[in-house]
Amino acid sequence: EPEVTQTPSHQVTQMGQEVILRCVPISNHLYFYWYRQILGQKVEFLVSFYNNEISEKSEIFDDQFSVERPDGSNFTLKIRSTKLEDSAMYFCASSERAPSPLHFGNGTRLTVT
Amino acid sequence: AQSVTQLDSQVPVFEEAPVELRCNYSSSVSVYLFWYVQYPNQGLQLLLKYLSGSTLVKGINGFEAEFNKSQTSFHLRKPSVHISDTAEYFCAVGRGNQGGKLIFGQGTELSVKP
Numbered sequence: 001e002p003e004v005t006q007t008p009s010h011q012v013t014q015m016g017q018e019v020i021l022r023c024v025p026i027s028n029h030l031y032f033y034w035y036r037q038i039l040g041q042k043v044e045f046l047v048s049f050y051n052n053e054i055s056e057k058s059e060i061f062d063d064q065f066s067v068e069r070p071d072g073s074n075f076t077l078k079i080r081s082t083k084l085e086d087s088a089m090y091f092c093a094s095s096e097r098a099p100s101p102l103h104f105g106n107g108t109r110l111t112v113t
Numbered sequence: 114a115q116s117v118t119q120l121d122s123q124v125p126v127f128e129e130a131p132v133e134l135r136c137n138y139s140s141s142v143s144v145y146l147f148w149y150v151q152y153p154n155q156g157l158q159l160l161l162k163y164l165s166g167s168t169l170v171k172g173i174n175g176f177e178a179e180f181n182k183s184q185t186s187f188h189l190r191k192p193s194v195h196i197s198d199t200a201e202y203f204c205a206v207g208r209g210n211q212g213g214k215l216i217f218g219q220g221t222e223l224s225v226k227p
Contacts, residue, residue: 004156044217045215099164100213101159105156106155
């Protein structure tokens with residue numbers, strides 16, 4: 001069964017550094033998402049992406065965050081200047097259409113020191 | 114704004130006992146409802162979904178849920194749990210006019226004891 005893949009599985013970075021989290025969504029899916037889960041808390045929506053542009057973003061997704069689909073397969077989340085509070089598990093997801101179930105990757109655990 | 118409330122943060126239960134994990138949502142428009150399961154150090158796996166049609170939906174691993182529009186609930190049930198069902202369970206809601214975005218509840222930690 002096709003799946004969403006995320007790399008790396010764990011990223012450690014220093015405060016103020018830029019990080020790029022990478023995702024390969026399921027190939028025939030058209031909608032892409034990033035969510036995050038701070039340890040022990042709920043899964044929070046960050047951004048949705050469709051037709052090569054952001055369709056919706058949350059209050060969390062401020063100017064420090066950006067997303068890109070640089071080619072036909074990858075979907076990236078960039079954090080320009082990481083803060084301690086950015087430490088979380090970041091999940092990429094994709095869906096074939098809307099509404100339909102989201103398929104999640106296994107996540108990237110980001111640790112900001 | 115829509116929201117999802119999972120009324121129990123932790124549910125301990127003995128193996129082979131029945132279980133119900135509760136989920137309530139708030140929305141004034143038509144919704145789509147999902148349950149996801151998260152095993153330790155893994156991503157979110159879809160258990161079941163309600164998009165339309167029959168209000169009783171069956172999912173993987175013997176789980177089922179019932180959409181109750183009047184009570185704005187989507188409780189998850191299993192008649193007999195196994196040790197392997199120990200995991201975190203998340204209820205999520207989406208709205209038709211919001212693309213595919215889902216809002217998640219706080220999660221319920223199901224702990225199955227022998």
